[in-house]
Amino acid sequence: MASLAIAVTTGMPFLELAIPCHIFGTDRIQPPPDWYDLRVCAIGPGGETPLAGPWFSTRTPYGVAELVTADTVLVPASADVHGDPPDELVAALRTAHRRGARVVSLCSGAFTLAATGLLDGRTAATHWMYAELLAERYPAVSVDPSVLYVDHGDVLTGAGSTASIDVCLHLIREDYGTEVANSLARQLVAPAHRPGGQAQYIETPLPERSDDSLAPLLHWAAERLRHPLTVADLARHANTSPRTLVRRFHAATGTTPMQWIQSQRIARARELLESTDLPVERVAEIAGLGTAANLRRHFARAMGVPPVDYRRTYRAARAA
Secondary structure, eight states: OOEEEEEEOTTBOHHHHHHHHHHHSSSSSOOOTTOOEEEEEEOOGGGOOOEETTTEEOOOSBOHHHHHTOSEEEEOOOSOTTSOOOHHHHHHHHHHHHTTOEEEEOTTHHHHHHHHTTTTTSEEOOOGGGHHHHHHHOTTSEEOTTOSEEEOSSEEEEOSTTHHHHHHHHHHHHHHOHHHHHHHHHHHTOOSSOOSOGGGGSSOOOOSSGGGOOHHHHHHHHTTTTSOOOHHHHHHHHTSOHHHHHHHHHHHHSSOHHHHHHHHHHHHHHHHHHHOOOOHHHHHHHHTOOSHHHHHHHHHHHHSSOHHHHHHHHHHHHHO
16 A cells, blocks of 8 residues: 655645545545555644644644655645745655655645755646746746646646646556546546646636537547547537637647547557557557557657557556
């Protein structure tokens, strides 16, 4: 059972604390038997009880000692993006990382990780509203305001607020596989993987009419990935022109229709490689990527490794 510690400091925004507690806790979901050993760790001077937001106090038997020995340490958010995080927390994160812990930030928690120096020379994500400030305060960090999260293996940073769900599901997908992550996503009534990125949320007006939602079209397309799909096909099903569809699609997802289709096909191929022994040729066919050669080319471009290597590495990691 892997231990997962959540650091809590006074003034921390409550939502980014509640999301990982809900997802990694065991009271509301049906986890596998080797689920995370969750430890909510209070970090405060003199052992005082931290206040999460203005309403909630955190009573927990865990503190710095449990945080530095955890396998994964998660920093939900920063209490003050203009100030410095507690020295005790910064030191604990450095110690945990030195001994091999995976360190994760949600939303403005990237400011805390940046203060440790763990993000120096790396790309990081944070809430798009704070991206410019993070880059200004920590110039050694390359801030990407367009993505939902950045995974360096030992250090992960997530974007704002509900992107915390995406980060948590990504961790579960890495640790327990696609099937477990997808099952939990269904329980949360959340997408298992969101294409696009924060670009779809940056100063983008909400649709004026509820029937402008692309959700029915996306569901329809996702069920037909193995078949040829064009912008014209999507526009025809949405009863609109291709030009209008492209405009609506970009406003809703931050990407183009065909880029979205491609990302879904790669995600489907990844799921099949993780959960089945199907040959690469069959994976390519089911995922809608045609031939094995086509799958290898697009999968390697998206994931950084060929499909066979991905399957081998994934299963070795799961076995370990």
